[in-house]
Amino acid sequence: MTIDSVRGAPGVQEGADLVQLLTPEGERVDHPDYPLELTAEQVRALYRDLVIVRRVDLEAVALTRQGELGIWASLLGQEAAQIGSGRALGEHDMVFPTYREHGVAWCRNVPPLNLLGLFRGVSHGGWDPEEYRFHLYTIVIGSQTLHATGYAMGMQRDGILGTDKAGATIAYFGDGATSQGDVNESFVFASVFNAPVVFFCQNNQWAISEPLEKQSRIPLYKRAQGYGFPGVRVDGNDVFACLAVTRKALENARSGQGPTLVEAYTYRMGAHTTTDDPTRYRLKAEEEAWKLKDPIERVKAYLVRGDLADAAFFDEIDTEAKDYARGLRKACLELPDPGPMAMFEHVYAEGHPLITEEQEQFAAYLASFEGSE
Amino acid sequence: MSDIKQFRLPDVGEGLTEADIVKWHVQPGDTVEVNQTIVEIETAKAIVELPCPFDGVVTELMVTEGDTVDVGTPIISVDVAADSSAVATPVSEPPAQPAALKQDLVPSPDEPGMVTPEEPKRQPVLVGYGVKPGATKRRPRKGRQAPVPEQPPAPPAERPGNGMPLAKPPVRKLAKDLGVDLAALTGTGPNGSITRDDVRAAAQPAATRPTPSAPSAPAGREERVPVRGVRKATANAMVNSAFTAPHVTEFLQVDVTETMEAVRRLREMPDFAGVRVSPLLLVAKAVLVAAARYPMVNSAWAGDEIVVKHYVNLGIAAATERGLIVPNVKDAHAMSLPDLAKALNDLTETARAGRTTPADMSHGTITITNVGVFGVDTGTPIITPGEAAILAFGQIRDMPWVHRGELAIRRVTTLALSFDHRIIDGELGSKFLRDVGAMLEDPLHMLAWS
Numbered sequence: 001m002t003i004d005s006v007r008g009a010p011g012v013q014e015g016a017d018l019v020q021l022l023t024p025e026g027e028r029v030d031h032p033d034y035p036l037e038l039t040a041e042q043v044r045a046l047y048r049d050l051v052i053v054r055r056v057d058l059e060a061v062a063l064t065r066q067g068e069l070g071i072w073a074s075l076l077g078q079e080a081a082q083i084g085s086g087r088a089l090g091e092h093d094m095v096f097p098t099y100r101e102h103g104v105a106w107c108r109n110v111p112p113l114n115l116l117g118l119f120r121g122v123s124h125g126g127w128d129p130e131e132y133r134f135h136l137y138t139i140v141i142g143s144q145t146l147h148a149t150g151y152a153m154g155m156q157r158d159g160i161l162g163t164d165k166a167g168a169t170i171a172y173f174g175d176g177a178t179s180q181g182d183v184n185e186s187f188v189f190a191s192v193f194n195a196p197v198v199f200f201c202q203n204n205q206w207a208i209s210e211p212l213e214k215q216s217r218i219p220l221y222k223r224a225q226g227y228g229f230p231g232v233r234v235d236g237n238d239v240f241a242c243l244a245v246t247r248k249a250l251e252n253a254r255s256g257q258g259p260t261l262v263e264a265y266t267y268r269m270g271a272h273t274t275t276d277d278p279t280r281y282r283l284k285a286e287e288e289a290w291k292l293k294d295p296i297e298r299v300k301a302y303l304v305r306g307d308l309a310d311a312a313f314f315d316e317i318d319t320e321a322k323d324y325a326r327g328l329r330k331a332c333l334e335l336p337d338p339g340p341m342a343m344f345e346h347v348y349a350e351g352h353p354l355i356t357e358e359q360e361q362f363a364a365y366l367a368s369f370e371g372s373e
Numbered sequence: 374m375s376d377i378k379q380f381r382l383p384d385v386g387e388g389l390t391e392a393d394i395v396k397w398h399v400q401p402g403d404t405v406e407v408n409q410t411i412v413e414i415e416t417a418k419a420i421v422e423l424p425c426p427f428d429g430v431v432t433e434l435m436v437t438e439g440d441t442v443d444v445g446t447p448i449i450s451v452d453v454a455a456d457s458s459a460v461a462t463p464v465s466e467p468p469a470q471p472a473a474l475k476q477d478l479v480p481s482p483d484e485p486g487m488v489t490p491e492e493p494k495r496q497p498v499l500v501g502y503g504v505k506p507g508a509t510k511r512r513p514r515k516g517r518q519a520p521v522p523e524q525p526p527a528p529p530a531e532r533p534g535n536g537m538p539l540a541k542p543p544v545r546k547l548a549k550d551l552g553v554d555l556a557a558l559t560g561t562g563p564n565g566s567i568t569r570d571d572v573r574a575a576a577q578p579a580a581t582r583p584t585p586s587a588p589s590a591p592a593g594r595e596e597r598v599p600v601r602g603v604r605k606a607t608a609n610a611m612v613n614s615a616f617t618a619p620h621v622t623e624f625l626q627v628d629v630t631e632t633m634e635a636v637r638r639l640r641e642m643p644d645f646a647g648v649r650v651s652p653l654l655l656v657a658k659a660v661l662v663a664a665a666r667y668p669m670v671n672s673a674w675a676g677d678e679i680v681v682k683h684y685v686n687l688g689i690a691a692a693t694e695r696g697l698i699v700p701n702v703k704d705a706h707a708m709s710l711p712d713l714a715k716a717l718n719d720l721t722e723t724a725r726a727g728r729t730t731p732a733d734m735s736h737g738t739i740t741i742t743n744v745g746v747f748g749v750d751t752g753t754p755i756i757t758p759g760e761a762a763i764l765a766f767g768q769i770r771d772m773p774w775v776h777r778g779e780l781a782i783r784r785v786t787t788l789a790l791s792f793d794h795r796i797i798d799g800e801l802g803s804k805f806l807r808d809v810g811a812m813l814e815d816p817l818h819m820l821a822w823s
Contacts, residue, residue: 065385
């Protein structure tokens with residue numbers, strides 16, 4: 001079998017171990033290890049999350065094409081992996097994202113405008129990681145897995161595991177990051193110290209232009225076995241399965257049972273970022289095949305089939321998403337450029353004599369121009 | 374009342390400076406809404422569609438298809454105050470007060486036709502790309518009361534070290550690029566160091582000074598064509614292939630009288646109705662059959678291994694207005710002859726229309742170049758990068774030929790096969806070429822061997 005014939009039929013490699021609770025056709029299936037009970041209202045809420053984050057993402061791509069953002073990494077196709085895992089999080093958990101976790105940020109109540117500010121170049125992140133329990137976006141590939149492991153080991157040393165204040169960390173990364181040394185190191189540390197961390201790998205099949213075959217000879221979730229902790233492959237386009245699997249992995253971590261690797265098997269429907277052109281390295285047929293597994297359509301089908309939502313509900317969500325995007329666009333265009341003195345504000349948490357001195361010098365320099373105060 | 378806004382070409386990649394306008398999707402008078410696709414542009418990285426940032430009615434397309442446009446150039450103007458229901462008469466402004474009658478010469482922003490261009494206030498500068506020359510200007514400083522002591526420029530006479538002129542590395546680089554001798558300059562920067570402006574100023578007269586050959590060459594004797602787009606890609610691919618894969622080329626003259634007869638009869642068959650059947654079809658079929666017999670010819674060199682492909686994405690080199698491109702027929706090995714004929718037709722039509730996509734041109738496994746269409750017998754083709762062999766198919770012409778022991782006038786062509794000698798030895802290459810020739814001499818061989 002050639003590489004092309006495998007790639008030509010995506011999904012062939014999913015394997016029998018794939019945890020799935022909602023088929024692409026929208027049929028609910030059970031899994032013995034991952035029971036999940038959701039009310040109609042909860043399913044509708046998940047649907048709303050999925051639709052809104054997709055619409056926000058679309059708006060950000062458009063703003064980039066209009067020169068209003070410097071760059072954007074689209075989450076198109078990965079909504080279920082992010083919303084499912086994001087909605088599994090508890091208040092004491094801590095998230096360590098890459099630069100594509102717009103859906104998880106949404107679940108943590110980080111205002112999407114803050115994400116746009118980062119890519120517009122008017123802030124270095126602009127949210128307090130402690131406030132949202134959501135760390136700043138990490139651009140370096142894989143390094144956040146070490147941060148998550150270190151933070152988890154800190155939680156362990158605080159002695160909170162197993163108590164009602166117990167939290168875990170969750171590290172997001174992609175298939176490409178699994179080839180990084182950082183990820184290997186964090187797996188080793190997490191394993192031998194039994195750290196409360198969930199490694200959530202969104203395998204979207206492409207590390208920019210490198211296909212999965214160039215990352216691993218075995219399915220990624222099987223790597224966990226070599227480090228000595230469990231690995232699970234979940235249908236990353238199935239929001240129910242992502243919710244159930246992540247929930248269980250987090251519970252295990254919080255109760256002191258150590259790390260889990262979750263491989264969410266999904267597909268990046270768009271470009272790697274707005275500066276990339278996927279038509280140069282992959283075939284349209286592959287995208288078409290994955291379109292049939294759309295994460296939103298299957299929830300919609302489930303809601304319709306079970307008579308859990310009517311046309312008015314779907315219209316309402318569409319309108320809400322559209323209005324939200326319009327408001328976001330307006331707010332983005334109105335984001336103020338930061339003042340030149342802002343760069344001194346976040347160098348140290350507390351005052352520092354050298355920085356204070358430089359700050360004063362710079363203020364005097366700015367005041368030396370005509371027209372200044 | 375109209376309120377016309379302009380959309381400036383944004384930098385859609387990281388640090389791109391220009392883009393080609395490929396296709397407009399709207400025309401003046403069209404109603405547009407926010408995020409509607411208005412134009413396709415091609416940058417050094419990709420073809421991208423630009424969404425409109427305004428709701429309104431298009432008043433003008435300010436650049437035309439094919440233009441290369443600098444980032445920041447206004448490309449379209451949209452009347453955002455226009456009522457979309459009044460599209461039919463976009464120019465019918467209230468004639469209340471003609472501008473010419475107004476006393477003040479400065480039109481008010483409300484005035485019909487007054488253009489308020491988007492302020493180029495944000496010109497993001499990305500790490501590593503520097504500021505565009507002229508994009509910034511110094512604000513004037515206050516007088517002597519400046520609290521920061523300014524260091525007076527030191528006399529430039531004294532230079533540190535071995536008389537090395539004082540200049541920062543980027544300035545040295547700039548000087549080198551512009552061919553300016555730093556030692557000949559007097560620096561105006563701190564401590565007499567040489568600044569970018571000093572270098573540019575020194576380069577200015579040199580740039581305007583005519584080159585020595587220029588005065589003797591009357592206009593029109595020479596022309597400089599910028600190397601970009603397909604020409605650039607072709608050049609890179611050719612150099613890449615020619616200097617990495619050791620090429621060997623073999624030639625074979627073939628009597629294709631029988632093939633021409635077969636082509637004539639195929640044209641009469643209902644299966645080929647509406648499809649252009651050309652000799653290229655049978656050459657393609659012969660290559661596919663031969664590739665199945667000798668899979669190593671349909672392969673690629675991958676450093677420490679050879680990737681042998683058991684499928685054929687058959688590349689056909691095509692001359693287009695934009696230059697040479699090599700789209701390929703995907704999975705040609707699995708096609709019936711009518712399907713293959715149709716695929717070849719589609720491929721050439723797509724190429725001629727300039728609609729060939731990068732996907733059409735990638736993942737080829739072996740290539741045919743039909744040099745015969747240019748009226749020549751043969752050539753030594755260069756292998757498409759990532760492949761191991763290419764067949765050139767020359768013109769077919771009447772030649773004196775020994776046929777069944779007698780001199781006869783026959784239809785004869787010349788085949789040339791270039792192959793990557795790292796993968797294919799002379800024996801294998803010869804067998805492949807001989808079999809292709811045999812199949813064209815007697816097309817029945819195609820049946821026997823497929």
